[in-house]
Amino acid sequence: MRDSIVRLEGAAKTFPTPEGLSVTALDALDLDVDRNEFLTLLGPSGCGKTTLLQAISGFVELDAGRILIDGVDMTARPPYRRPVNTVFQSYALFPHMTVGENTGYALEVAGVARSERMKQVAAVLDMVGLAGMEGRRPRQLSGGQQQRVALARAIVARPKLLLLDEPLSALDKNLRQAMQIELKALQSELGISFIFVTHDQQEALTMSDRVAVLSGGRIQQLDTPRNIYDHPANGFVATFVGASNLFEGQLDNGRLVTSEGVSVRYLPSPASVSGAAQALIRPEQFFIAEEGEACPYLDVDVEQIVFVGSSFELFGRTAVGHKVIAEIPASRRRFIGEIEQARRARLSYDPAAVHLIRCDTDGI
């Protein structure tokens, strides 16, 4: 058996809606989280990621299935008896307590003596960059500082597992990116597993050891960020993580041909492969070929070109109306003027960079 810190077996939960229907938040879900792992639950709102987090912390009771934390069945345990702490989206700092009292709350509850508690609080506040702030009140702090207090409060008692419920969503972009790197560093330093919930795919790819993409109460794919991006398991993952060009059609001897007649080459192409599939080409895989370079291409009518700094985003349509998005690095800007003039572009691609999604594995 795998040595996992958290194991969910067949976790199921449905919620009634006010209209008398029911919504499946968790659909017989299995999940193993490894020790010392940074796992991200990624999905659109309503995909079940928050329910999954709350099932682990104990605030949602499962309809069926089991939750084991460090090998111990926690399914029936209340939240206050689980070795799991949470960083809440709204931080949930206690307004009537100082930063020091907030941070030391878990230790106070556990009956740690005052002097020892103060020592540990000082150490953990130092770790999150708030040394000496014990006497402040939460409302005297900035959003970023409150975030750090929430983090310090959740790790001070060294839980076996830290849950983070979209904790960065209220911060501005620069601070968010700085916190992403700090969180990852903190996780390696502490050596405890983090389960991080987000709907921001950028965040998921940046920080995680593994990403679980959720939709409809199921895990669509659980893999490393690179594999999720390069080899999405199905159309949902491909479109949810990163921008994508998906072509749906029949496989035919090294080509995928859509019903409208667009043909996409792919490599390697074992002869035995046939049937329905989707071909994925990421926008950055397209390039403008030099004169005389021979590679497969798609001709598109260019509708819009957007300059985003490091690159140009090119929105176009094939002759049969299939939307295509391509990302041309700014270093190749000499082609852009030409394309803008002609309103047409020949987008080349490497057939080895085309990722095939077989339709029988498509989970949605």
Next chain:
Amino acid sequence: MASDLSPASRRRMQLALLLTPVSLFFAVFFLGPLAIMIATSFLAPGLYGGVEWVFYPHNYGRILGFADPAFEDFDPVYISIFLRSLKIAAFTVIATLLVCYPAAFCIARLSERSKNFCLFLITLPFFASLIVRLFIWVLILRQTGIVNEMLLATGVIDRPLELIYTDGAIVLGMVYIFIPFMFMPVYASVEKLDWTLVRASLDLGAGPIRTFLRIILPLTSPGIAGGAIIVFIPALGNFVVPAVLGGAKVMMLGNLIEQQFLSARNWPFGSALAMMVMSVMLVMLFVYVIATGRRGADVTN
């Protein structure tokens, strides 16, 4: 002319103007009578009512222990009435709180429509006359009232219980009257309690009891303190409830003051009693303002 003023002082002027009517009203109809009362409480009672214009500290002496030796010995009856009134008011506060606090949690978790309906029900008694509502309690509690009749009929007791004209009856009547006053402030603070904080506490390992004591109670304490003040102050000086449900046996400060003014016609002594009640209330309000001023800012944020 107005152009000389900075925007800040213009604004201050505007605010002062807005406050003028209420300030005038209170000056004329509250501070004025209060000054008269304070002055009266230090004057000698006239032989046939009214006052004699001499300084006379023995009105307070009668209550506190230095009575006028020319007329009477010191009688601690007034202190005991004072203490009993404090006790009844305190019991009223505790009882209304015990009723309202759990109810506030219940109602706060209902849907918006049910909430409003419940709040309407709680304010409903205001639409009926206070005296009528109190006399209904007389019908319920008296010797031949519903409670006694039922207990007699079922054979639980063989003689009617003495329910009415007791301290208990007064507390019951007070609780009945003051529940809405306690409920509103308590509900206001319970309703805005952030339940993620409760979750955070549970998540950090605190059980339900500790979470209640460390998180829920401190965060709702402004409402509890506000409700306690709003109930305690009128309960201490209330004279209608003891008059109706206390009969002649149980006297509270309110009745005593009323008696001094209307039957005994000893206005100075009545004024002194009223001043005593008022000073107790001022001390309590002062403590409340200090306490909430220090902590309220954190809790309401």
